[in-house]
Amino acid sequence: MNVDLRKGKINKNIYGHFSEHLGRCIYEGYWVGEDSPIPNTRGIRNDVVEALKKINIPVLRWPGGCFADEYHWKDGVGPREKRARMVNTHWGGVVENNHFGTHEFLDLCEKLGAEPYICGNVGSGTVREMQEWIEYMTFDGESPMADWRRENGREEPWKLKYFGVGNENWGCGGNMRPEYYADLYRRYQTYVRNYGDNKIFKIACGPNAGDYNWMGVLMREAVNFMDGISVHYYTVPGDTWEEKGSATEFGTEEWFKTLKKALWMEELIKKHAVIMDRYDPEKRVAMIVDEWGTWYDVEPGTNPGFLYQQNTMRDALVAGITLNIFNRYCDRVQMANIAQTINVLQAVILTRGREMIVTPTYHVFEMYKVHQDAELLDFHLESEEYRMGEETIPAVNVSASRAGNGDINISLCNLRADGEAVVECILNSTEFLAGSIEGRVLTAEKINAHNSFEEPEGVRPENFTGAELQERGFSVKLPAASVVLLTLKRR
Numbered sequence: 001m002n003v004d005l006r007k008g009k010i011n012k013n014i015y016g017h018f019s020e021h022l023g024r025c026i027y028e029g030y031w032v033g034e035d036s037p038i039p040n041t042r043g044i045r046n047d048v049v050e051a052l053k054k055i056n057i058p059v060l061r062w063p064g065g066c067f068a069d070e071y072h073w074k075d076g077v078g079p080r081e082k083r084a085r086m087v088n089t090h091w092g093g094v095v096e097n098n099h100f101g102t103h104e105f106l107d108l109c110e111k112l113g114a115e116p117y118i119c120g121n122v123g124s125g126t127v128r129e130m131q132e133w134i135e136y137m138t139f140d141g142e143s144p145m146a147d148w149r150r151e152n153g154r155e156e157p158w159k160l161k162y163f164g165v166g167n168e169n170w171g172c173g174g175n176m177r178p179e180y181y182a183d184l185y186r187r188y189q190t191y192v193r194n195y196g197d198n199k200i201f202k203i204a205c206g207p208n209a210g211d212y213n214w215m216g217v218l219m220r221e222a223v224n225f226m227d228g229i230s231v232h233y234y235t236v237p238g239d240t241w242e243e244k245g246s247a248t249e250f251g252t253e254e255w256f257k258t259l260k261k262a263l264w265m266e267e268l269i270k271k272h273a274v275i276m277d278r279y280d281p282e283k284r285v286a287m288i289v290d291e292w293g294t295w296y297d298v299e300p301g302t303n304p305g306f307l308y309q310q311n312t313m314r315d316a317l318v319a320g321i322t323l324n325i326f327n328r329y330c331d332r333v334q335m336a337n338i339a340q341t342i343n344v345l346q347a348v349i350l351t352r353g354r355e356m357i358v359t360p361t362y363h364v365f366e367m368y369k370v371h372q373d374a375e376l377l378d379f380h381l382e383s384e385e386y387r388m389g390e391e392t393i394p395a396v397n398v399s400a401s402r403a404g405n406g407d408i409n410i411s412l413c414n415l416r417a418d419g420e421a422v423v424e425c426i427l428n429s430t431e432f433l434a435g436s437i438e439g440r441v442l443t444a445e446k447i448n449a450h451n452s453f454e455e456p457e458g459v460r461p462e463n464f465t466g467a468e469l470q471e472r473g474f475s476v477k478l479p480a481a482s483v484v485l486l487t488l489k490r491r
């Protein structure tokens, strides 16, 4: 590791989240209403806000997802009892009462200290609707929308930085071809105005996973009209959407397969970055991985449209690997949003009525928060192989950064389901002499270990003593199936 070679700032927004009107993410997850017996502030549950604040959520994407291209924001403002009801056709066909709308979302972001990232409706919404939403939220003067906002109780405009022009418009957001969406993007974004000193960072809908054609067309046709472009990639262990695999019932083969698929994120980023470089060699446009995470079969007996799944040590490894990859490509990846914060897909929080637990993935976000806005360091890793039958993947995955206080933080994942991994690290530096090394580890006896409402603390980080300072660096023994964070302090 070369401590003197800084490779750019790790944008804290890489540690962002995504929360959709889907299953029990918004309703019950965040929103319980002002009259709920569950302790809340203006309808938003206190326990969840408190837990999320501990992981420093920098940015929160909302209202979808597929829901965004069916969402009509005007239905979600004004007195709650008068708000229009709709059917959430994508997600379980349940009635959406619109009690959680623009004001509630922006209130939540203020509580969390997170930047809001709102996704607008291109699939079934109008240009005017999108224009008026921006005016409603950010215009300070006298105008129909700003006046309406005031009538609805908010005098000052909000600051809104991140705005997405449509979601998955190649799929649930309208089944468009890239040429058609590129033209629509250019048109819609024209009316996403900057009012006063509010400057919007416009995000175009980018490709699904390895759709390099979509990336190429969008960059070619619309690069000058965007600040960022999204990429979506989910880790699905099964070979079909019908059989994605269980979140908790799996063996080492599924473990290996899942981690191998998670590692594919690196290839995706590299290949999309090559295309982006062609049209944007200065790297002005950000790659925004605004949906990522594991996707399994729903928990038995739950609504298939609610995407509720448990979260094990396997998810912790997927999170650890993926965040390491984002850190290492921070020259292009400026934001990422795990899907989804609460009760949906790779959640960091699960709730059951008034009960709340945090998942192994939550702990990885908590451990890795030291990388937020830190300087990426050069780390050259020669890893042993982890073999399963004919296939191999690197056994160890790593990223390292230097924090503002001078500490060096190194996050290491041992992908092996069984068997420790030894890492010998040489520290090259003309000015940093390590005086101490300390660490934390997240691991468990079983690879499918998880937290439950009955045993909420089954998986949680512990102090780690398996690292040792040496003459020229350090050596560390990573337990099987573990995520380790080491901190080196200067002598």
Ligand code: AHR
Binding pocket: 020, 064, 065, 066, 067, 167, 168, 291, 339, 340, 345
């Ligand atoms: O996160 C669940 C869904 O996955 C989102 O709504 C959609 O954008 C993606 O296909």
